[in-house]
Amino acid sequence: MLFGRTTPQIPTPDQALKGRATREYEVPSRHTVLGNALLGPYPDGLEVADFGLGCFWGAERKFWQTPGVWTTLVGYQGGSTPNPVYEEVCSGLTGHTEAVRVVYDPAEVSYEQLLKVFWESHDPTQGFRQGNDVGTQYRSAIYTHTPAQATSAEASRASYQQVLTGAGHGTITTELLPADTREFFPAEGYHQQYLDKNPAGYCGIGGTGVSCPIGVAKTEG
Template identity: 45%
Template sequence: MDNNNLETIVFGGGCFWCVESCFNMLKGVKSAISGYSGGHKDNPTYQEVCTGETGHAEVVEITYDPAIISYEQLMDVFFFLHDPTQLNRQGNDIGTQYRSVIYYKDDAEKQRAELALRTSEESGRWTGKYVTEFAPFEKFWAAEQYHQGYYNENPTQPYCSAVVGPKIQKFKKHFGELGMLNAD
């Protein structure tokens, strides 16, 4: 991986434990870090974000090598991992902190994200109108350390067993067949 040419993208697709776990398995992804974006409070805590009063979404900051994995491939994974037709929720996780959102750094990246959304909509993967929000990137706040790699450290925790684990298995099957996963 060429550390001089790494790029980042920040988006939210429900619980960050699910999203972060999967993206860290992809070839070309250097890191996927759970955190918060889009709100009005500096250094928010998980407890504050869970109230829905900070305006933040649970997000993941992906650092990747575009020579190995493209922006478009990352967007395909993003739209695979969550249901972008659910407003302010994913399954039983309800609240604005679980919204589907893509934070873009400039107009060119916004256009790429909008094209990825249209491509996903046209694929028919999800039925219904997409409600994914597009917002200018302002700040990413890393979540507390215990959230980083949470599933790997807690696979038998009830939420992980019931929600994260099955999502990871579906992800591995689909993207493993496409050869996009790391061998380890």
């Protein structure tokens, strides 16, 4: 079996659902809060960052509230099944995690500041879960787009581990991989900016309460 009762496992490519050649649904053209395009190509000078930190509804809101972020969209990343749908991802049989793609202006917000939002908005020591949300789709992940992002992500992980350890927390389990090896598939339209459309909806995002020693980004929800 792929999954035990207490320890989910990521399926291998051979075990994963086969998926499909094209996306089965349309993705909205514009961000409901920021008003900018959801899908690229994006304007020159902007950069892209990808993060997984539990349920993507609340995670996306953390980033669209961050000054300097041009647009955000949620999707599925890190798995083997091409063009999955939500129900397949939730089954644990695609290998994806729920991710947020953050398109930002580096002249207004640094990647390091986005990393601070990322680390402080979830508990990166929980493995395949965030709070009551359990499954491989809730794992912590950073998918980097440049060598500079990879270097910054690795350095921030090491720095945050030190302060987490000092505060009595466990080992960071965050997956850190190049984005070009982990394709991002935009999620269905109803997931995009979900908490803007449903202000009283489920969030599920909560950090450790331990400040990350990098950047100065605002992280309040």
